Amino acid sequence: MEKEIFKALIELVSIMNRPDRDKKMITNAGVNLEAATFRVLVGIAHLQSTSVGDLAAMMGKNYSSVSRQIDKLEIAGLVNTYPSSSDSRIRVSELTKYGEEINAMISLARERVMREALADWTLEEKNGLLNNLRRLFESLQRFD
Numbered sequence: 579m580e581k582e583i584f585k586a587l588i589e590l591v592s593i594m595n596r597p598d599r600d601k602k603m604i605t606n607a608g609v610n611l612e613a614a615t616f617r618v619l620v621g622i623a624h625l626q627s628t629s630v631g632d633l634a635a636m637m638g639k640n641y642s643s644v645s646r647q648i649d650k651l652e653i654a655g656l657v658n659t660y661p662s663s664s665d666s667r668i669r670v671s672e673l674t675k676y677g678e679e680i681n682a683m684i685s686l687a688r689e690r691v692m693r694e695a696l697a698d699w700t701l702e703e704k705n706g707l708l709n710n711l712r713r714l715f716e717s718l719q720r721f722d
Contacts, residue, residue, distance in 0.1 A: 607687035609680050616684075618647040619656060619673070623681040627672035629662065645669075656680060 593599065600613040611619065621633050628636075634644040648671050651657040656677035662668035673681060696704055 603684065603687055603691070606690070607680075607684045609683055611680075612650075614643075615647050615650050615654075618644060619651055619677065619681065620684065622648075622651075622657060622671050623673055623677075627670050629668045629670055631668070633671070651677070 597613050600616050604611050604613070604616055609616075617637065618633065621637055622628055625633060625636065630641055630645050630648060633648075634641045637644060648657055648659060648669075652659055652671075655674060657671050658674050659669050659671045662670050699707075
């Protein structure tokens with residue numbers, strides 16, 4: 579059973595990580611972002627605020643490539659960066675007001691897709707999925 583659960587998780591993560599899905603989400607949200615900067619923007623929004631190192635670790639990317647994408651987002655006015663108050667060598671990133679607006683557009687597009695995907699699910703099934711995903715997350719976190 580555990581093998582099948584792991585396989586289902588890999589399939590889910592694979593579908594969520596496909597670049598063509600990112601491009602479709604960008605189009606559906608009506609925002610002007612490259613796929614790579616899109617992922618970094620969404621990651622910053624999720625961790626808000628975050629260091630480059632923490633974001634790179636969450637994304638499974640190397641520090642320098644995430645840092646370059648953050649630079650692009652900062653130039654575009656979507657992200658603000660500043661030295662950490664605890665260690666000035668650490669660069670912290672957070673969304674600007676404009677970045678929050680763009681992220682809100684992305685979130686609306688994501689919610690529309692999820693609503694469509696779960697259209698034939700009952701509220702009870704949706705709640706069960708949410709509770710089980712949270713429980714699985716907590717169970718797996720114990721191994722970190």
